[in-house]
Amino acid sequence: MNDRRAPRTFASRPGGADKWVRAPDPRHASNGATxxxxxxxxxxxxxxxxxxxxxxxxxxxxxxxxxxxxxxSREFPPSEGDTP
Known part of the structure; x- marks a missing residue:
């Protein structure tokens, strides 16, 4: 009756802000495509x-x-070296 599960933990903070911002979003469309x-x-x-x-x-x-x-997009155009 008493179902004990491991407590949920928060995600760790990113090591570097730039790496975190540029990381791909893990969400995908229902057909598996991003x-x-x-x-x-x-x-x-x-x-x-x-x-x-x-x-x-x-x-x-x-x-x-x-x-x-x-x-x-107009206010924040891609910077030099950004990927589209």
Missing amino acids: AEFSARLTIDVTPDLRGRIKIAAFQHGVTVAHMLRDLL
């Missing part, structure tokens, strides 16, 4: 800003995700 957009980014914004973002995306005829990926 998903094109496999990293998720969560930010907190005000309800007013969220509304403005949604309206802008609608006016441009794109999804919020597509518009924000495009904006972030």
